Amino acid sequence: MAFLELKGIQKAYYLDKQAFPVLKGIDLQFERGEFVSILGESGGGKSTLMNIIGGLDRNFDGQVLVNGELLDHRKEQQLDNYRRSMVGYIYQSYNLISHLTVLDNVLVALDMTNLNKDEKRQRALKLLDQVGLSKQVHKHPNHLSGGQKQRVAIARALASDPQIIIADEPTGALDSQNTREVLTLLDQIAKDGKLVIVVTHSQEVADHGTRIVHLADGKIDGDERLRPAYALPEDPTHIKPRQLPAAASYRMSFKHLMYNFWRNSLIMLGTAIGIFAVLLFSGLGNGVNGYIQNQINSLTNPRSITVFKNPTGKKLTQDQIQSSLMQNMAADPQSMVINQADLKRMAKVTGAASVQKGNMIGGYRLSYGKLQQSGSSMTTWNKSVTANSIKHGHKPGKGEVVLTKQQAIQLTSPKKYRDLVGKSVKLSFNWVNTKGDPVAIDGVVKVAGLSEGASAGTTINYATLQHMLKQKGADTRPNFATVNASSLTNVEEVANRINNLRNGKHERILGAITVGSILKTVNTYVHLASTILAAIAGISLLVSALMIIVTMYMSVSERTKEIGILRALGERKKDIRRLFTSESIFIGLFSALLALVIVAIVTICLNHALYGLIKYNIVQITASDVVFAVVVAVIISFIAALLPARYAAKLNPIDALAAD
Template identity: 60%
Template sequence: MAFLELHNIHKSYFLGKEEFPVLNGIDLDFELGEFVSILGESGGGKSTLMNIIGGLDRNFDGEVRADGQLLDHKKEKQLDDYRRGTIGYIYQSYNLISHLNIVDNVLVSLNMTNLNNRQKKERATDLLKQVGLGDQLKKHPNQLSGGQKQRVAIARALASNPRVIIADEPTGALDSKNTTEVLEILENIAAEGKLVITVTHSQDVANYGTRIVRLADGKIEDDTRLKPAFATTVEQPDIKPKVLSAGASYKNAFQHLSYNFWRNSLIMLGTAIGLFAVLLFSGIGNGVNAFIQDQINSMINPNSVTVMKNSTGKKMSNTAFQQQLAQSSSDPSKLFFTPQQVQRLEKVKGVDQVEPGYQLSSYTLSYKDKNQNSANIQTWTKAFASDTVKTGHAPKNDQILIDKSQAIALTSQKTYKQLLGKKVKVTIPWIDKNNHPVQASAELTVVGFANGGQAGAIAATNYSTMNHLLSAAKADTRANFISVNVKDANKVKSVATHIRGLKDNGKYNYGAITVGDILDTVNQYVSIASIVLAAIAGISLIVSALMIIVTMYMSVSERTKEIGILRALGERKKDIRRLFTAESVLIGLFSAALSLILAYAAMLGLNHVLYGIVKFNMVQITPGNVIFTVVAAIVISFIAALLPARKASRLNPIDALSAD
């Protein structure tokens, strides 16, 4: 029974509306063990017939049956399976993949089999040894002679153990010696029980086989048997076809990327610079946020809730409340608390201590003949962090804590510590109960220095001292803020929320600010600035994506013939798409790795320089930043490759194989 059957095959090409028939009703049967030569002149339809037999040409009329099964040439998946499991190709121009060595060229076919990696490597090596190339295994195609290249093509055709070998002018580019050797190899293949079909215009080559089919003007002119087909009793290796794995696609992509590494390195460098800029600005944003948090936490107790008067009586967001406070600064009388309101806060669940206090917007320090004008003096409460006092101790009655910078301004850099234990005059403008301005002043003993640094100067007295100072000036002595200390740090937000919801006579009179609120507000602005800077840097990523797109289109153009080869071997459109997206993703990953190296080098350098100024690491690249960078690189490179990969997968295999 025939293994391969062709029934009433018709094929025409069209130029506009004009039809040019190529095959006119071809009927042929082929058996396993035959070495059939299709003989004819150029233009007689030989190659078209081979493309139909090989499952590459889908646009024709007629039937093709393989091993009794009808091939539906409208079903691309069935043809992919057919080429992968049944057909092996040998070409006149060899059609080897230039960036792969000869072992890897054979492995391209073996990667679509059920063999494991060791078995694939062993079979590829054995086949190359069988065709006389055992000493050339590490060479690339451009390092071989024509005869050697054809032997590699034969080894690749045999690799997956196909039942049918199609050889299109296999000796057309060879000298007589190599021609004889190749024909002997093909005859041995047929003798092993395979069907060998060769296309040739040479009568001498045709005479080597078991049968000659003459094709002229698209018809069978003659079908002559020279000798019987070989027996098909030779045991075949147990090799089953399977679809190409994703790992094999990525390996091929990596091999091509490595082969053209230096050309692609410019693309990777450009992409890496964009990723580096985004990563660095994100790291700077993290560092600034951490620095601000460190500065605030060094001055403010995180268990503290600062309660200020909500002068509107309406419930509002924390941001709106802080804006209202800024607007109320011109009229301090709106911010006073009554003793009853202070006592009410003591009853809030979770509160450890309630301390009324004063925050005054401006004051003057005088020592001997020097004056220092400053903003914001307040009473000492538990709201201050434990390490606020850098030298000395917290203030008691008739004592004051001032900032190191103020002490230096009143004395000198070298002698400021001598101010400890000395009296300074404190002058504070305030208002009386009628909202008229008054001026309070007193001499207080300096008992400690704080270091507000970038956060600003810190000055504080205790509540009793400030109350006595204001009373002496007949100023209003009602507290204008309340410090609430919470027992459990995890309950600070919930206590603050509860306080904001308290009502007096139906009005919301309490606003609450925590360290977290301050940090959230500041970090929001820092984050916005970081995002804007990162977005500006991200423009370079768009340029990088365009570069990758251009590179991939160039790669498709350069690898057109390779695409045809892979499709002829049985790779699916999906595999071709994945080949190019894989290479682009690898470019993205290499770019991400390079950007990380650049970013960490910049981080170390900048932190080394800036630490001497602010005593803090101002660039902090987090694992989240690293993950974002890698993911962004993969996504950008994958998206950039989609259109070129789609174009590659839609190429006609026949046209691709004929590309120069």
Template identity: 75%
Template sequence: MAFLELKNIYKSYYLDKEEFPVLKGINLQFDRGEFVSILGESGGGKSTLMNIIGGLDRNFEGEVLVNGKILDHKKEKQLDSYRRATVGYIYQSYNLISHLTVLDNVLVALDMTTLTKEERRKRALELLDKVGLSEQVKKHPNHLSGGQKQRVAIARALASDPQIIIADEPTGALDAQNTKEVLALLDEIARDGKLVIAVTHSQEVADNGTRIVHLADGKIDGDERLRPVYPIPEDPTEITPRVLPAMASYRTAFKHLTYNFWRNSLIMLGTAIGIFAVLLFSGLGNGINGYIQNQINSLANPQAITVFKNTTGKKMTQEQIQSSLGQTMAANPQSMTISDHNIDRLRKLDNVSSVQPGIMVSAFQLDYNGKKQSGTSLSTWSKAITSNSIKQGHKPKNGEIVLTKQQAIQLSSAKNYKQMVGKTIHLSFTWIDGNNNPVPVSGNFKVAGITEGASAGTSITYSTMRALLQKANAATAANFVTVNVTNLDNVQGVANKIDNLRGSNNKRILGAITVGSILKTVNTYVSLASTVLASIAGISLLVSALMIIVTMYMSVSERTKEIGILRALGERKKDIRRLFTSESVFIGLFSAILALLIVAVVTVIINHALYGLIKYNIVQITVGNVIFAIVIAIVISFIAALLPARRAANLNPIDALAAD
């Protein structure tokens, strides 16, 4: 039984609807150990016949049998496996991959075998030594002569130990000496028990084989046996094929990327600039949010909720509570008192650590050495105010008062206001008694400290305020309460519960004000601004994606012949797609790394320049920002490569091999 058999092979090409027959009923049988020359003039159908034998041409009529089994040319996966395991190609134009070294050009075929990495390298070196190129393994094809290139092609064709070697005009571009050496190598391959089929138009070349098949006008018009078939070795070598591992595609993609590094570096720089801009604006947003939060938290405790009486019975926003507070307090302070019963209800809420009643006076007067100063808000000290707000002195104790910086300046001078700490001043205001009648209240207090900031005002302790009011027979009921929450995450939840507390008439009785919600509002605006800026910067990422698409399409055009070579070696469409998408992903990954380096340098410069002014690092790149940058770069580059990679995978291997 013949190893390879062709039955009734017909092949035609069509121009519009006109048929041009190329093969007109080819019937041939081949055995291993033969060196068969297919001889004929150009246009006689030799190359078409070789493409059918090699599993590249799928559109023909007839049957191809290998070892007695029909090779179904309609099944692409079966053809891929056939080329991978059974066929090796030697081309007239060598068809070496330019960005790979001599050694890598041979290894690309061995990647589709089950040999280990060390075994693949050893076999590649042995084959290159066999063809006389052991000193050239690190060179690229453009540094080799024509004869050397053909030897590399022979070594690659033999690498996976195929049973059929197809040589298409293997000596067409060689001088006499190299022709002689290449023919000797092909004869030696046949002696090893392989089937060598050489396509040629030279009678002199054909005479070196064991058999000549003459092809003319698409028909066999001669089949001459020159020498007997070489015997098949008793212990033939056998290398098990496999589909190409993903890692091999990644290695090849990386080698091509580095081979064209300077061109690709421009693409990476453009992509990196877009990622850098997004990172910088995100970092600025983080920094500004952090700075505002730090400033607010330094003056007010974000875990404290200030509770006031809801005089409307309806749901009120914090802005509405704050806007009506001063007016209601001045016009009808009695209406703002909070009963002990409702204070107890606050204590019973979940996630509340403590409750502090407080008293707030809407208008008061300070006297010192004949100077008077009027104020609009005197309140008792609570945990809602942090000690950080006191810039000179300390928080008040019994019999002490804390002034604002502006009050201290008006009672002394801008130059000596700090000396007010420790001085005694007179405080007076009007309050109400139990019958809602006005009562004058006054007392002397020692200045404990001076505060700065809008949220910190004039303060005395709660016990001091009650004693002062009791002395004047004024009402001592609390008109605000400070509720301290166990942790920051629970603040809004507790505030919502407070807002929903209702009286016997089912109306809302209390309103909550939190620093966290104010901070959240500010941060929302800052985040919105930084998102808009980052989105504008993201436009450059779209431009980068277009650059990658164009680059990948150019790469497909430039590497069309390489695609044909890889398909002829047995790589699948999937492998070709992965080759181009992985190279694009490498571009995205390196772009992200470059962007991170740029943003790290710029961040240090900006933070160093501004730290002396605001005492805060205004650009803060988080781990999340870094992960986002890497992920978005990879995703964009992967998506950008999908169409070019699909186009590459769908190329006809025959057309790809014929590309210039």
């Protein structure tokens, strides 16, 4: 039984539905140990026959049998396995992979064997030594002569220990000396028990083999035995093949990336800038949120809950409570009064540590000498306010008030406003008595301190305000209360319980405002703004994705022949797709790392520049931001490579090998 048998092989090419026969019924048998030369003129069908034998051409009629078993050319996976385990190619144009070293070009074939890393390297070095290239292993193909390149191609063809070696005009580009050396190597391969098939149009090359098959006009018109096939060795070698592991694709992708690093670095830089912008705006959002929270918590007791009367009886949001408060304070102050029963109910709420009564004045006027100043809101000092809000002086005691810095400037001057601390000012405002009749209130109070910043406000001692109201017969009942929660963790729970207090008509009677709620609202706006800015910055990521797509298509175009080589070695379509997607993922990862370096430098610079002004690091990049950046970079680069990688995998190996 023949080792390799061709039965009735026919092949035609079509142009506008017109058939042009190339092979017209080829019947051949081959044995191991043969050095068969297929001789014929150009256009006679030699290369087509070689592609059929090598499992590259699937569209033909007839049968190919290996060891008596039919090779089904309709099954792509079977052909991949066949090329991987049985066939080694040697090309006239060498077809070495330019971005790999001599050693790596041989290791490409060994990656699809079950040898371990050391065994692969040792075999590759041994083969290169056998072809006389032991001193050239770390060079790239462009540093080799034609004869040396062909020797590398021979070493690669032998690497996985295939049983069939197909050589397509292996000496066509070599001088006479290199031709003799290459033919000697091919003869030695046949002596080792392999089937060597050489396609040539040179009679001199054909005479070197054990048998000449002459092909003319798509038919065999001669089959001459020059000498017997070589005897098979008693202990033939055999290396078990396997599918290409993912790690091998990743290594090859990384090597190509490094080979073209400076070109790829422009793509990485563009992608990194987009990721950097998204990270920076996200970090600014985190920093602004943190800064606002820090400022509010430093000026306001985070455990405090400010409670007002709910005149609507319905559930109100924080904004609605504040809006209703301002409207009712001006139109109907008595509707905002909190009675003693309500205070007791608040005190009994689970999680409430204390309840403090307070008054809020809707409008007032300050006088100092001949200067006057009007204000829109003044409250009694309570536990929701901290002494941190007072930049000059102290919190108000009996007969004292705290003014804002701006009020002090208006009552004195920008240079002497601090002198107002310790001085007396006249305070006047309108209030009502218990019957709802208007009452004018006035009195003299001492300025205890001045408040500054976004949370600055006018506050007066509670006992002092109560005394002023009693003197004029005004209503002294509180119109707000401050509830202190027992811990920070249950502030929102206590506020919700207060909001749910009902009267006999099942109407809500109170509305609670917490610092956390205010912060939540502010943070929502800041987060929205930072998200919008990050989204705008994210447009650059789309541009980066387009750049990666273009780069990958360029890479496919440049590496078309390489794709054909890898498919001829037995790589699957899946391996080709992974080759390009993994390189794109590497681009994404390096872009993310570059973006992290850039954002780290910018963060340090910005925080250092602004810390002296606000005493806070305004850019805060979190671990989740870092993870987000890496994940986004990988996903974008992977998606961007899908179409080019799919296109590369679909290339016909024969057409790919013929590419320039």
